[in-house]
Amino acid sequence: MTKRVLLLFAAVATFAMGVSQGQVTRARSPIRIPDIPGYRTLKCDFHVHTVFSDGNVWPQIRAEEAWRQGLDAIAITDHIEYQPHKDDLPINHERSFEIAKIHGDDLGVLVLKGSEVTRKMPPGHFNAVFLKSSRVLDVEDWRDALRLAAGQGAFIFWNHPGWTGQQPDGISRWYPEHTELLEKGQLHGIEVVNGQDYYPEVHRWCLEKNLTMLGNSDIHDPAGLVWETGTVGGRPLTLVFATDRTPEAIREALFARRTAVAVNGMLIGRKEYLEPIFKGSIEVLNPSVTVRGKRSAFVQISNVSDIDYDLSGEEQFEEVSVPSRLVLKGGKTVLLQLQGKSETLDMKKTFDLRYVVTNLKITPDAGLEVTFPVSVTFAPE
Ligand SMILES: [Zn+2]
Numbered sequence: 001m002t003k004r005v006l007l008l009f010a011a012v013a014t015f016a017m018g019v020s021q022g023q024v025t026r027a028r029s030p031i032r033i034p035d036i037p038g039y040r041t042l043k044c045d046f047h048v049h050t051v052f053s054d055g056n057v058w059p060q061i062r063a064e065e066a067w068r069q070g071l072d073a074i075a076i077t078d079h080i081e082y083q084p085h086k087d088d089l090p091i092n093h094e095r096s097f098e099i100a101k102i103h104g105d106d107l108g109v110l111v112l113k114g115s116e117v118t119r120k121m122p123p124g125h126f127n128a129v130f131l132k133s134s135r136v137l138d139v140e141d142w143r144d145a146l147r148l149a150a151g152q153g154a155f156i157f158w159n160h161p162g163w164t165g166q167q168p169d170g171i172s173r174w175y176p177e178h179t180e181l182l183e184k185g186q187l188h189g190i191e192v193v194n195g196q197d198y199y200p201e202v203h204r205w206c207l208e209k210n211l212t213m214l215g216n217s218d219i220h221d222p223a224g225l226v227w228e229t230g231t232v233g234g235r236p237l238t239l240v241f242a243t244d245r246t247p248e249a250i251r252e253a254l255f256a257r258r259t260a261v262a263v264n265g266m267l268i269g270r271k272e273y274l275e276p277i278f279k280g281s282i283e284v285l286n287p288s289v290t291v292r293g294k295r296s297a298f299v300q301i302s303n304v305s306d307i308d309y310d311l312s313g314e315e316q317f318e319e320v321s322v323p324s325r326l327v328l329k330g331g332k333t334v335l336l337q338l339q340g341k342s343e344t345l346d347m348k349k350t351f352d353l354r355y356v357v358t359n360l361k362i363t364p365d366a367g368l369e370v371t372f373p374v375s376v377t378f379a380p381e
């Protein structure tokens with residue numbers, strides 16, 4: 001090899017290094033929340049704005065943000081009535097979805113067509129998702145808008161009922177208008193979480209009135225300005241338990257109320273969904289241990305999800321002391337310490353260690369109860 005060729009190689013290698021170091025890696029951060037028996041756990045955000053209403057982001061970018069943050073699906077839900085950029089962009093209620101969907105298709109992120117029907121309270125703001133046409137909702141009377149959305153087979157939910165812009169004390173209130181919509185079959189779900197706000201009263205309504213629970217970002221700015229990633233500590237999510245990763249399967253699951261909400265490291269949802277998520281995340285690696293005298297034995301518990309489960313328990317036993325609080329860190333294996341209380345015990349016993357997972361909310365006041373059976377052999381030291 002001549003000196004000149006070597007120099008050329010060196011120059012190319014240096015250039016390539018420079019390029020790779022200077023580039024942002026366009027990487028996806030998957031969100032690890034297990035599937036449940038019979039269903040896939042899809043991570044979705046059904047409330048997203050773009051420059052086609054009052055957002056600050058071109059629609060195409062919404063698809064890539066969702067991909068990077070580990071989401072399966074987003075709904076583009078620009079306001080029908082609120083168009084603050086109309087002097088810069090023509091009003092076109094269909095366009096933001098069309099643009100976002102092209103890049104969503106490139107990346108394998110499902111982009112759904114929605115709109116936000118925007119009125120003062122009551123009745124407030126509503127998102128209609130799985131629309132065929134958004135522009136037909138641009139009518140004077142909100143009753144007509146929601147009737148036309150329902151007529152298209154859309155899934156309709158009430159947005160941010162406790163938003164301080166409409167309820168200054170942050171408390172959600174149910175008005176006769178909402179009863180009217182419910183009775184007409186034009187209200188299918190409510191946002192239990194909008195942005196970082198959790199509305200406990202809405203959580204209760206969803207349980208009492210059998211409505212779908214949603215948790216959405218209502219994002220207006222670039223996602224990177226708001227959250228690092230889409231994990232359960234970042235962007236709020238609606239978890240959808242769907243038979244397949246398709247728009248049709250998501251729609252079916254929403255109408256069947258198979259959802260839960262993730263926000264700030266907390267999951268909110270019905271017990272029938274949160275329990276299998278916990279069970280699918282956790283494995284007790286050594287359910288049989290030996291305690292010698294007053295020494296300790298360690299049960300190892302692995303958690304394959306990204307959720308830190310916060311366990312709290314009050315129960316104590318005559319033979320052994322157990323921790324009253326334990327955090328099962330996401331992606332880690334944690335030690336549960338059992339300490340003997342007697343030097344002379346010689347027996348075998350199974351203990352049901354009962355805890356409440358305080359960050360899995362099955363009602364506004366109750367966490368999920370879980371039990372770990374542990375078989376302990378006691379031997380003198
Ligand atoms: Zn709104």
Ligand SMILES: [Zn+2]
Pocket residue numbers: 047049116159218
């Ligand atoms: Zn909104």
